[in-house]
Amino acid sequence: MKVEMQNIRKSFGSNDVLKDVSFSIQGGEICALLGENGAGKSTLMNILGGVIQKDSGSILIDGKRIGFEKPADSIDAGIAFIHQELNLVNDLPIYENMFLGRELKTKRGSLDLQEMYRKTAEIFERMNVDLDPRKMVRDLDASYKQIVEICRAMMTNSSIIIMDEPTTSLTDAEVSRVFTMMKTMQDHQVGIIFISHKLNEVMQICDRYLVLRDGLLVSEGNVSGVTTKDLASYMVGFDVRTESLRREKDPDDIGEEVLRVEGLTDEEHFRDINFTVHAGEIIGVTGLLGDGRSELFQAIFGADTYRTGKLYLYGNEIKIANTYQAIKAGIAYLPRNRKENAILKDMTIFENASISTWSMFSRRGIINTRKHRDVFEQQRNTLRLKMGELTDSIMSLSGGNQQKVVLSKWLATNPRVLILDNPTQGVDVGAKEDIYDIIIKLAEENIAIIVLSSEAQEIIRVCDRALVMYHGVIQGEVSGNDMDEQTIMRLATGGEPELKRSEQQI
Amino acid sequence: MMPNPEMTPPVNNNKKRNVKEWFQHKWANDPLFSILIALIIMVILQTLTLGFDYDSIGQWFQAWTNNWINILRNNAGVGIVALGMTFVIMTGGIDLSVGSTLVITGAFAMYLLDTGASGILGEIGITGTPAIFLTILLVLAFGYLLGALIGVSITKGLVPPFIATLGAMMIFRSVTQHFTQGYNTTVPTEFLQIASFKLGNLMIMPIIYWAVIAAILYYVSKRTTFGRQIIAVGSNERAARLSGVNVNKVKLRVYALMGLLVSIAAIIQVSRIGSMDFSNAGRGMEMDAIAAAVVGGTHMLGGRGFVLGTVYGMLIIAVMNNLLNLFGVPPFLREAFKGFIVIVAVLLQRKSESS
Structure with a gap:
């Protein structure tokens, strides 16, 4: 036939x-x-x-x-x-x-x-x-x-x-x-x-x-x-590279170490993960479906468990049992699949933007509405959020603005490490560029940023360096001129990392 | 300042339109508005049925008030339980065990206080007012503990709420019945004062408890971290967890609160009647509480519920029972009307949501 x-x-x-x-x-x-x-x-x-x-x-x-x-x-x-x-x-x-x-x-x-x-x-x-x-x-x-x-x-x-x-x-x-x-x-x-x-x-x-x-x-x-x-x-394709948002940075000028992960393993989704993120750095983590990156970072955030391995924040070992502890330690995680993982459809814009800090700002369990409002109003401008009333339903917003509300919730927690899992998923082009700008700006404020994305282009445009995962292991790290789509795709499909040019010279 | 002519349009016309607009706005945006209207209609209907006598308006008012005090007092216990049930359902759960928790906490109270041979407190030498207060404290703690146990099995044991509370319902009732066989208790008369203390010649203490608890829980649901986290958990449990909400803690506290509220209802019931029929008391209470919550606008899937709505829902069901009584509808048929009301209420809410 x-x-x-x-x-x-x-x-x-x-x-x-x-x-x-x-x-x-x-x-x-x-x-x-x-x-x-x-x-x-x-x-x-x-x-x-x-x-x-x-x-x-x-x-x-x-x-x-x-x-x-x-x-x-x-x-x-x-x-x-x-x-x-x-x-x-x-x-x-x-x-x-x-x-x-x-x-x-x-x-x-x-x-x-x-x-x-x-x-x-x-x-x-x-x-x-x-x-x-x-x-x-x-x-x-x-x-x-x-x-x-x-x-x-x-x-x-x-x-x-x-x-x-x-x-x-x-x-x-x-x-x-x-x-x-x-x-x-x-x-x-x-x-x-x-x-x-x-x-x-x-x-x-x-x-x-x-x-x-x-x-x-x-x-x-x-x-x-x-x-x-x-x-x-x-x-x-060869013609896909668009204007890079990466900052020209002196490679010696990196901030202090913020998060270090050593040998993190949960057997099922990721194995022996090691990496370090510094203040003001934007690192990308990419791979194809089933690479385990979301599970890895959810484990770091305390939403899932890991079997072995250690986490260090500013050089001190930390143990995180649940998401609230992670937030208090200064780790924020914006999840992928906004609708399933981030949006509280029965609640207002304001509540969606403040939920993560309710406990943090409250005194004797009573929500401090005024403080939340001050924090949110400030972010509303920086995030270029287009919305009606604070008390409108979150569902009244477009995808891009919903994502900005979720982002504002995490910024309210004043994070030291901001993990963004597919931050531009289901977001229109304009909002996408806004979000990139925000990421760059936050890095300049010395937040350590980790961008998880399945789009190699996004990683290349925004990140200083990137880890490529394949079936739960970090297959390789790319930075500088090595960070192109071919290399990322080769690593993401299980190809061996080539020796870096700099290493070859040595 | 010069008055702006545009700011003062014809008053009359505008007022009429304003009322209509206000009504439409309320109808579309306030989920409790239609429930309140339904309640008002029921009350008007009930008032008309009672008959209005122009000649002796004082006597009529007296009868009307007495009837209402009766209705409210009879429903205070279930009304309090329904408030807890609203919270439970808001998290996406359910509690079938409330009726059995009522008898086990009631039995516990009577064991502590029995004026006969085997009152535990009496035996260790605590009597009088201290005994009453200690009993209240211990019974509340007991109810809270039972609820927390159910909460643990749901959160740590991952037993579905329906199953966990179904099991608890059987266990609590059966244990109570076994240990109270042939047991005849009398509680001290001071204890009866909890419910039957008269305020200005009116026996309205249970109503006051209900109102106070409703007011507290209203505040909790609107303004506290716990209250809002309940809605977040019911709305999208995963998103709540990923936002730093300790989902298990919220659920545990909700079931513990439920147990606490049931023990309050138990104290009220024991102090009103002076005894408790352990094999029949509280039977069907869970269904009445769920019905009140649902009529009051609570979503069975969680994420939405109103303390005030549940109070309205409870009153609608209560007034309807009263009406059926006044109309002389045979007792066996009354449940059918209750069922009918619940279904119609949900039907109307779904309609107004989709429009």
């Missing part, structure tokens, strides 16, 4: 996500779909999977034009979409999961468990999967869950399977298990579109690659003809 997507266009509002993308894939082929976050990969695949509708263009299957209006159309056409969040029910056995939504029934209308079991066992045998269909899905590791999803796709006679970052949460052993499965499917003449950020894996398993950037197909070809370095540069 051959699937062609021709001249696909899609825009959301004024945002053109796909601008005339064409590609094709055949059975028996494993094709990597690459691109940075927001490049349009998911949109393209969601169109192929019938989840969203294209604005224009056509989808051809074996040369025949087919209209995809809902996911079922896509499945009927032989295309299976395995989403990153697997569609499996933990509390049912494998064989019932295989028939979820299309259960087999006996003549009397009850579930035909025996037939479902038999068919599952049959497909497992055909695909060389060594797995008992009666096992509960809950007891499977992530790779076997993937495999169950793949087998389910095989059962509906899919000839093209889209896999959206299937290996993100897998260990190396699990990855190789999934790869074996993919090879088996390839032998069965199934075509696979493999979305991944891990370039080493792409080199290992894929035949072809497609690179999307800003809604355009910028490069395609055979994997054998390129290196991971080439792929990384295709993904980011």
Whole structure:
């Protein structure tokens, strides 16, 4: 089977996500779909999977034009979409999961468990999967869950399977298990579109690659003809660097050490983390999905736990058991995903801006409204906050202004270390620049700032140096001229750090 | 200064419009406004049903007042419990154990004070007024402790509030019934004064307790760190934690406060009646308290609730009971009306929110 997507266009509002993308894939082929976050990969695949509708263009299957209006159309056409969040029910056995939504029934209308079991066992045998269909899905590791999803796709006679970052949460052993499965499917003449950020894996398993950037197909070809370095540069493009906000600083002129982290480990998300931040410094921490940076800094902030390792503030070891202690020690953490982690939707702008200092400013538990108001009014100007009344609901503000309110809450705590996790997420361009300006200004006031971001560009524009994480470890540190998107992308995809030029000279 | 002609538009017309605008503004922005209107309508209806006699207005007023004192006094206990329930629900939790906590703290009070053979305080030689005060103190502490225990199981043990308090409900009642079998207590008459002390010939002490507690809790909910943190926790627990709120401490204190308020209700009930029916007292109290909170605008998912709203909610339910009584509706049907009111109240609130 051959699937062609021709001249696909899609825009959301004024945002053109796909601008005339064409590609094709055949059975028996494993094709990597690459691109940075927001490049349009998911949109393209969601169109192929019938989840969203294209604005224009056509989808051809074996040369025949087919209209995809809902996911079922896509499945009927032989295309299976395995989403990153697997569609499996933990509390049912494998064989019932295989028939979820299309259960087999006996003549009397009850579930035909025996037939479902038999068919599952049959497909497992055909695909060389060594797995008992009666096992509960809950007891499977992530790779076997993937495999169950793949087998389910095989059962509906899919000839093209889209896999959206299937290996993100897998260990190396699990990855190789999934790869074996993919090879088996390839032998069965199934075509696979493999979305991944891990370039080493792409080199290992894929035949072809497609690179999307800003809604355009910028490069395609055979994997054998390129290196991971080439792929990384295709993904980011060469012309992306915009005006840097980095300050010209004498490298010897660094402030005193504020926060030092030694050997911090929680086993699950991050391991053996060491770094130091100085007063007035802006350091970036970046990586791809599953790098563990948010979990790391939430642990430092006392919202999560860590097993081993030490934290030092101004050279003194500190122990932080909860977030309130962190705030009192002078650590502030602006979380990612504002809506889930920062916004109190039932409360006012003023309350959202003052919650972290309620206890700090209160006397005998009574909130000191006047003091909060003084602090907030002062920040309102510096943050260029556009809002109505203090007592309006936080939901009355735009994303950018909501983020500024959250930021003002943290500034009210008078932090020594300010951790900003994706600070410009869901924020419009103007507010984004405002936030960058604020970050620079705060650094000049000698606050140690840590910016966590998945956008390499953001890191390069704002930070003095950056740590790149890969699967819970710091893969490398970049600064100065080494801090470019290619290097960051190479480290973030698990590439080895090259020796720095300065070190080579020694 | 020269008067600006534009500042003085035709007064009459404007006043009329102002009232309408004020009403609309209030209706749209003050969540308690519609509840208050509902309460006023119920009270008017009740007053009309009582009959208005122009000839003897003094006597009519007397009867009206007596009826109201009765209503308020009968509902003071549940009213106090409902206030605590409002806080609990505001954090996103629930407390099903209040009825059982009422009997176990009530039984505890009677054990301490029994004038018969086995009053604990009497045996160790504490009698009279000191015994009364000590009893009050110990019973309040006991209630607070029981609530805190429930709070610990919810915060440290991660038991869902529904399950933790369901378990507590069974345990407290069953333990109380077992240890009070065949036990006949009488409490000293001084103790009865707590509820039946007459102020200007009116037996309104329970009403005063209710009002004072409502006023304190109103202040707590509006102006204290604890009060606002309750709403923050219920609104978005994760965001609250990431903002430095000690979520577990807030929850623990909310359940402890609930236990404390129930023990106050227990003292009031024991001192009003002089005894307690351990197998039936407080049964269904949790539902009445939840109903009052919900009618008063509290969201079952947390993040929103009003102390004043719960007082209104309690009064609406109480007045409705009174009305059903006056209309002679059979007792078994009255629960149905209560259920109906709760559903309609929530329905109306959802409607006004979406519009």
